[in-house]
Amino acid sequence: MTEPDLNLLIALDILLAEASVVGAARRLGLSASAMSRTLSRLRAVTGDPLLVRAGRNMVLTPYAEAIRQRSQNAVFEARAVLRPSSVELNLSTLDRTFTLRANDGFVVAFGALLIEAVAEVAPFVCLRFVPKPEKSVTHLREGRVDLEIGVLGDMGPEIRVQALFRDRFVGIVRKGHPFEREPEVTAGQYVSFGHVVASRRERARGPVDDALAELGLKRKIVAVVPNFSAALAVAQASDLVALAPASFLINQAMVNEKEAVNPIFIFELPVKTKKITVSQMWHPRLEVDPAHRWLRQLVLRVCSQRLPE
Structure with a gap:
């Protein structure tokens, strides 16, 4: 009996996770045609179509759905076997790419510091930041990211969580705005101007609006944009x-001190909102991985050294 080509296992896992030949090709660094040939080989090996056309999209067959979790576990187990755990971690020679899923606010505030901290001790390590358009545990469960960073959502009972820092929202206007002349911006003054809201889910209303409503006030939203930048x-x-979160403005505040071309004025909101806890989350399969443990400790240290006041 001919032994199966185990290299196909990784391709199978990614194809089932992406449910797309193009998406799988992108993750594997292959052309779409090469990925199509790999899918043909997998179909021949498994005796199942695996992916079939449904309108303009591809969907998994029942068999593919049934083996999806098994293929993920097999790939993770194989990687664990081939990664020696008894050898002491040598950061100077560690050659690995870590994927961190975080919103733009975290990358702006801490990205440069994390990259610098990694480069000092692990010159061959690459940090790959990917966008976070929504809260989802899928990326951690499928092994597509090493760390998820943000406000804790419904991530499931198995996901490990560690708080990094507590944050709060502050107001922002241009330098020279009438608010800059006020010793303290009142709620009435706050709603007298138009507002621009950042929301990746295109929502205009938030905790600030709830707090204003208790005072019988309402702000005028004139624009909704996708991010804080x-x-x-x-x-x-x-x-x-x-x-924006106070942490997002750490670098901006430093630029303002150097008289930036378009400086801003930061002020405390006239209403109280709950502070938010920013955490790092990971899948338990990486709990005892020495390199991943080092990364988690590094992220915690960098964030702790630059907590928003």
Whole structure:
């Protein structure tokens, strides 16, 4: 009996995770045609189509759905077997790419510091930051990311969680805005100007609006943008008011001290909102991995050294 080509296992795992030939090709660094040939080989080996056309998309067959979790576990187990755990971690020679899923606010605030901290002791390690358009445990479960960073959602009971820091929202306007002349911005003054809101889910209302409603006030939302960077840019070029996590403005505050071309004025919100806890999350399969443990400790240390006030 001919032994199966175990290299196909990785391709199978990624194809089932992506449910797309193009997506799987992108992750494996192959051309779409090469990935199609690999899918043909997998179909021949398994005796099942695995992926079939459904309108403009591809969907998994019942057999593919049934073996999806098994293929993931097989790949993880194989990688664990081939990664020596008894050898002491040598950061100077560690050659590995870690994928961190985080929003733009975290990358802006801590990305450069993390990259620098890694480069000092592990010159062959690469940090790959990927966007986080929504909260989802799928990426951790499928092994597509090493760390998920953000506010804890419904991640499931098996996901490991460690708090990094507590954050709060602050207001932002351009330098020279009327708010800059006020010793303290009142709720009435706050709602007298138009507002630009950052929301990756295109939602205009949030905790600030709930707090204002208790005072019988309502702010006028004139624009909704996809991220805090865009909200900041709009506020810098207009009289609109924006808000963002204090941690997001760490680097911006440092730039302002150097008289940036488009500086901003940061002020405390006139209403109280709950502080948010930013955490790092990982799958338990990586709990005892020495390199992953080092990464988690590094992320915690870097964030602790730069906590927002």
